[in-house]
Amino acid sequence: MPSSVITDAMRRAILLSAHGLGSTSPNPPVGCVILDSNGVIVGEGYHERKGESHAEAHALRAAGARARGGTAVVTLEPCNHVGRTPACHQALIDAQVANVAVALIDPTSRGEGGIALLRRAGVNVEVGVLANEARLVVGPWLDALEARRPFTTLAYRLSASGISSADSALLCERRHQFDAVLDLSGFLEEGRAGAHRPDVMSLPGLRPPYDPKSTLEALYTGGVRSLLLLGPPDMVAPFLVSQTIDRIEVESTLVTGSSQQESGWECLPPGYRWTSFTRTRVGVLGYAVQYNDTSANVN
Numbered sequence: 151m152p153s154s155v156i157t158d159a160m161r162r163a164i165l166l167s168a169h170g171l172g173s174t175s176p177n178p179p180v181g182c183v184i185l186d187s188n189g190v191i192v193g194e195g196y197h198e199r200k201g202e203s204h205a206e207a208h209a210l211r212a213a214g215a216r217a218r219g220g221t222a223v224v225t226l227e228p229c230n231h232v233g234r235t236p237a238c239h240q241a242l243i244d245a246q247v248a249n250v251a252v253a254l255i256d257p258t259s260r261g262e263g264g265i266a267l268l269r270r271a272g273v274n275v276e277v278g279v280l281a282n283e284a285r286l287v288v289g290p291w292l293d294a295l296e297a298r299r300p301f302t303t304l305a306y307r308l309s310a311s312g313i314s315s316a317d318s319a320l321l322c323e324r325r326h327q328f329d330a331v332l333d334l335s336g337f338l339e340e341g342r343a344g345a346h347r348p349d350v351m352s353l354p355g356l357r358p359p360y361d362p363k364s365t366l367e368a369l370y371t372g373g374v375r376s377l378l379l380l381g382p383p384d385m386v387a388p389f390l391v392s393q394t395i396d397r398i399e400v401e402s403t404l405v406t407g408s409s410q411q412e413s414g415w416e417c418l419p420p421g422y423r424w425t426s427f428t429r430t431r432v433g434v435l436g437y438a439v440q441y442n443d444t445s446a447n448v449n
């Protein structure tokens with residue numbers, strides 16, 4: 151099968167996986183496409199919620215007998231543990247899939263990983279297919295796992311009068327991809343109401359003052375893997391100091407010549423660099439990520 155068929159299918163699987171953003175935690179967002187032996191898509195799916203079918207199970211169910219001798223294209227290593235749902239590596243073996251293409255290894259594999267078990271069963275496994283593109287969706291989940299705290303995005307508005315909380319209309323649009331939204335001046339809510347089953351993610355009872363470490367630990371323990379953080383600069387400052395903010399979204403309606411920040415920084419805190427911009431109806435949305443000295447000069 152030409153490799154372009156596999157990469158096309160992986161790009162589709164990555165897109166599907168993104169539909170799980172904001173609802174799969176503490177599980178990862180994963181997408182899967184099944185190709186028959188001629189390279190035709192015969193099944194696809196994505197993981198939506200912990201406790202419900204994994205991406206591979208959805209895709210195999212759709213493919214039925216047409217999966218035999220075909221290729222499963224998955225954004226993350228198929229799981230090897232039987233939990234609330236059967237192990238995906240076994241489902242792929244049972245369906246007699248001949249090849250499996252995986253983008254990224256699952257660091258939570260318990261014991262021997264799904265890939266090793268598939269290979270032992272005679273399945274041809276290719277790993278690292280479009281890994282960087284798959285990371286666009288599952289990367290924050292992987293980072294959260296490594297750091298043992300939610301991948302945290304800070305959002306604020308920059309206007310002629312200084313830094314303030316993100317615009318509520320914009321927030322309505324942006325919050326759906328996050329497991330939870332924590333406004334340091336008032337509330338903690340699920341990103342998309344009812345997106346998670348209450349038995350798999352529970353928001354802790356947090357009270358000010360918010361110590362970054364214990365706050366993020368409590369959220370992680372509750373199942374939160376992605377967090378949108380809001381609040382005035384003085385309340386956000388400890389989170390910046392403790393380097394627990396991974397990404398920043400700045401909504402700017404700045405007027406030139408109006409710089410009068412009292413936060414100690416102009417538009418981005420030290421240690422962050424721009425990655426992209428979007429022009430909106432009312433201004434600009436700027437995205438930034440944390441950098442360290444070794445990556446400061448890398449685009």
Ligand SMILES: [Zn+2]
Nearest residue numbers: 204228229238
């Ligand atoms: Zn699975």
